[in-house]
Amino acid sequence: MKDVVSRCPIEETMRVLSGRWPTLLLYYLKDGTKRFSELRRDNPTVSHRILALELRKLEDAGIVRRTAHQGYPLRVDYDLTEPGRRLVPLIDALGAWWVHTQDDRTGGSEANLETAA
Amino acid sequence: MKDVVSRCPIEETMRVLSGRWPTLLLYYLKDGTKRFSELRRDNPTVSHRILALELRKLEDAGIVRRTAHQGYPLRVDYDLTEPGRRLVPLIDALGAWWVHTQDDRTGGSEANLETAA
DNA sequence: TGTAAATTACGCACTATTCTGTAACCACGC
């Protein structure tokens, strides 16, 4: 459960996307470039340590690109890579699945789809 | 961070699918009905406690249906519900995304798509 | 003019919480 490299692509993908933060960060980054502090403001419940760790994980996975500008009060930009952008609609589809499923349970006939755009 | 019901459907979906086992179980169940012990054999690295917990989680989420036959040496069947079956192609798409992404890194021009059907 | 404070993006150490695994046990019918 440590360095087991599975050959299963789904397992590999879930290794990166599992947890609360990865998909949320994808969600906030799909609008464009964000700075570290902006991402913290977007989501105040994540600690800075975890945010840094998660961003690094996404960077290692090739989903997010980190751009550090050397300068005075320090400044780092994050944005999605091409693979990262390709991931966005898939994650949106998962959200739509959830909405659809809840809809089946609570409502019934009248669809009240709120498919994330 | 305990019983916080988020309004974000993606977060809700990931709450169920996060971790190693949910997507794997979906994968094994997409072929049809399986018994508890079959799922253990399919995936020997999961402990039976965790398997029971994960199956219950998926059942609560409405993804898996549990059918207990009362009888001699006890027998329980698991299979996917309708929402569960709708989830399968989305998960396959995540796998395909991974394959594609790895392909971009190692290979380059010639696409070697293995989009799971 | 000197000093303190704020800013930004973290790293490190420590703690708290959560997850996962092991082992034992239950019920049942044979």
Add this chain to the structure above:
DNA sequence: GCGTGGTTACAGAATAGTGCGTAATTTACA
């Protein structure tokens, strides 16, 4: 006693949060 599906009790591992420190520079203020 065996095998089935499942639960509980406890232990260890993984994950998450808190708070302090750092770098360089600007601002706050007496």
